[in-house]
Amino acid sequence: MGVKFRHVVMILVVISASMFSVSMANTDWSFGFNYTDWWSRFGNHPQNKTQQQSRQILVGGSEHWHYGFNYTDWAFNNAPFYLNDTLVFKYDAPNPTSFPHSVYMFKSFGSFLKCDIKKAKMLANPTQGTGEGFKFVLKRWQPHYFACGERNGFHCNNGTMKFAVMPMFRPSWQWP
Numbered sequence: 252m253g254v255k256f257r258h259v260v261m262i263l264v265v266i267s268a269s270m271f272s273v274s275m276a277n278t279d280w281s282f283g284f285n286y287t288d289w290w291s292r293f294g295n296h297p298q299n300k301t302q303q304q305s306r307q308i309l310v311g312g313s314e315h316w317h318y319g320f321n322y323t324d325w326a327f328n329n330a331p332f333y334l335n336d337t338l339v340f341k342y343d344a345p346n347p348t349s350f351p352h353s354v355y356m357f358k359s360f361g362s363f364l365k366c367d368i369k370k371a372k373m374l375a376n377p378t379q380g381t382g383e384g385f386k387f388v389l390k391r392w393q394p395h396y397f398a399c400g401e402r403n404g405f406h407c408n409n410g411t412m413k414f415a416v417m418p419m420f421r422p423s424w425q426w427p
């Protein structure tokens with residue numbers, strides 16, 4: 252009996268709520284505030300999928316991956332990076348006119364600072380930067396320490412071929 256009574260009350264609440272929204276639609280209760288506009292800015296409504304897709308980022312931009320370009324500076328200017336973004340390293344195959352390059356990853360911030368290549372893992376050898384380039388997907392939510400491993404850390408140390416990236420979670424909405 253009590254259960255049925257509560258059901259009746261709930262139904263009445265639903266009916267009066269829908270009546271209220273009908274009257275909302277007919278009368279301007281918003282006093283000029285545009286709720287549609289506000290919701291379209293902040294609400295989690297259907298998104299522009301193009302903007303949601305993870306990006307392919309060319310490391311160094313048009314400079315590609317070479318000795319003497321400041322990649323710390325580049326990473327700072329191109330932050331934030333997001334999870335599932337792809338970093339693309341492009342560099343020439345070893346040839347008589349340019350230094351060979353490679354892509355290494357450090358496990359710790361300490362070995363990154365010192366360019367201790369012996370403690371780094373090779374991700375791409377000197378021939379893997381040709382054509383489409385070497386691609387690395389930022390899959391893990393952790394700092395990533397990249398460097399060129401050539402000349403036992405000289406390219407990393409003196410050639411500034413090193414940078415760190417901390418991928419972020421992509422927000423599900425956009426600021427206006």
Ligand SMILES: *[C@@H]1O[C@H](CO)[C@@H](O)[C@H](O)[C@H]1NC(C)=O
Nearest residue numbers: 283284285286287288289291
């Ligand atoms: C409210 O904003 C929406 C989306 O920007 C727009 O389409 C609509 O015309 C606006 N309504 C009024 C009353 O300004």
Ligand SMILES: *[C@@H]1O[C@H](CO)[C@@H](O)[C@H](O)[C@H]1NC(C)=O
Nearest residue numbers: 297298299300301302303304
């Ligand atoms: C989504 O955003 C991209 C880039 O900002 C734009 O080129 C495209 O036209 C947008 N698509 C829609 C359906 O709004």
Ligand SMILES: *[C@@H]1O[C@H](CO)[C@@H](O)[C@H](O)[C@H]1NC(C)=O
Nearest residue numbers: 321322323324325327409411
């Ligand atoms: C590279 O850029 C960073 C950030 O702008 C700066 O702190 C650093 O001194 C630069 N390194 C070199 C070798 O110029």
Ligand SMILES: *[C@@H]1O[C@H](CO)[C@@H](O)[C@H](O)[C@H]1NC(C)=O
Nearest residue numbers: 305333334335390419420421
């Ligand atoms: C990244 O991509 C993988 C597989 O495509 C997906 O399962 C995962 O949820 C994505 N992560 C984020 C944070 O978008």
Ligand SMILES: *[C@@H]1O[C@H](CO)[C@@H](O)[C@H](O)[C@H]1NC(C)=O
Nearest residue numbers: 318319405406408409410411
């Ligand atoms: C490191 O680079 C600087 C210029 O950026 C140069 O003056 C110096 O001689 C280089 N160090 C070595 C060991 O070659």
Ligand SMILES: [Cu+2]
Nearest residue numbers: 352399401406
């Ligand atoms: Cu190099």
